Amino acid sequence: MAATATNRRVILKEYVEGYPREEHMELLLPGAEVPLRLAGDDPPGSVLVRNLCLSCDPYMRLKMSRPLRASYAAAFVPGSVITGYGVARVLDSSDPRLSPGDLVWGITGWEDYSVVKPPATAFLSKISHHAGEDAVPLSYYTGVLGMPGLTAYVGFHEICAPKAGETVFVSAASGAVGQLVGQFARLAGCRVVGSAGSAEKVELLKTKFGFHDAFNYKEEPDLAAALARRFPEGIDIYFENVGGAMLDAVLLNMRAHGRIAVCGLISQYNLKAGEWDAVRNLSAVIGKRLRVEGFLEPDHKHLYPKYEAWVLPYVRDGTIAYVEDVAEGLESAPKALVGLFHGRNVGKQLVRVANDE
Secondary structure, eight states: OOSEEOOOEEEEOSOOSSSOOGGGEEEEOOOSOEESSOOTTSOTTOEEEEEEEEEOOGGGGGGGSOOOSOOSSOOOOTTSBOEEEEEEEEEEEOOTTOOTTOEEEEEEESBSEEEEOTTGGGGOEEOOOSSSTTOOOGGGGGTTTSHHHHHHHIIIIIISOOOTTOEEEESSTTSTTHHHHHHHHHHTTOEEEEEESSHHHHHHHHHTSOOSEEEEGGGOSOHHHHHHHHOTTOEEEEEESSOHHHHHHHHHHEEEEEEEEEOOOGGGTTSOTTOOOOOOOTHHHHHTTOEEEEOOGGGGGGGHHHHHHHHHHHHHTTSSOOOEEEEESGGGHHHHHHHHTTTOOSSEEEEEOOOOO
């Protein structure tokens, strides 16, 4: 292994209002070479990694705004490296769980090389299924075998507790989480319908992911009526990724004792303070005795071994399909992240920084 290397970095230049643009971020080209070993002042438990794949996720938009109120996602600091989920190879480690050569997934930096320090090292998980005839692509650990996969599993199976024969609606259904929820619902014996923002994505939901029905929400002027046509007897489970007008329409179409897992509210992330959509049909929560629960994947990290053991056979034999949208090179990361909020991606958006060596 070379003793030093150059390190490119993607930083947030300034806080964002409205939709993020590529100019809100900057790729800093390498300056002096950096050592490929931990420094003496790195705290015990630190890990030096070579980043291979980076994940673009909707929650990252929340971290690009000036911190105005308490949030589960601490804001990025302008001038500093953007962080997010990724897949990496360990080059040096003082964490007893990890050794040089190990492959890991978890929180890392948008750069070629990162020093992950405690407490962030707690979010690094060793990858065991990357070699042999049963190997799966490393990039899957940014998606189906990573944070989005566990998110889909927790929200659908642990919070919504599906029963065979129930009806399920998934918004933003072609995204990294939504495409999995729909397939989990089908495997559970439920009838599942999804919404997406283009004809291409709607077709993907029905032909690739096995949704029983799907529709383009941009072509439905009356969302409540669109849902009523597809769920004449109501919705038992709603996996919420969108919020706003979609949530309002769903509330009118829920069945008594229905469950709503609130994973994300992407329609609201790019609105300025004071522009957030009001939810007008909350009385349905009382009248229909609905359970509405928000959740965060890190709170359920202990369930990952259970989830991985359950999902891996389905991934390997093709029962669960997974679609990725791969941008090549660290320099493409800002464009890929911005595109996520305009629906340009088809499937899980990720950035390949380097091939595994």
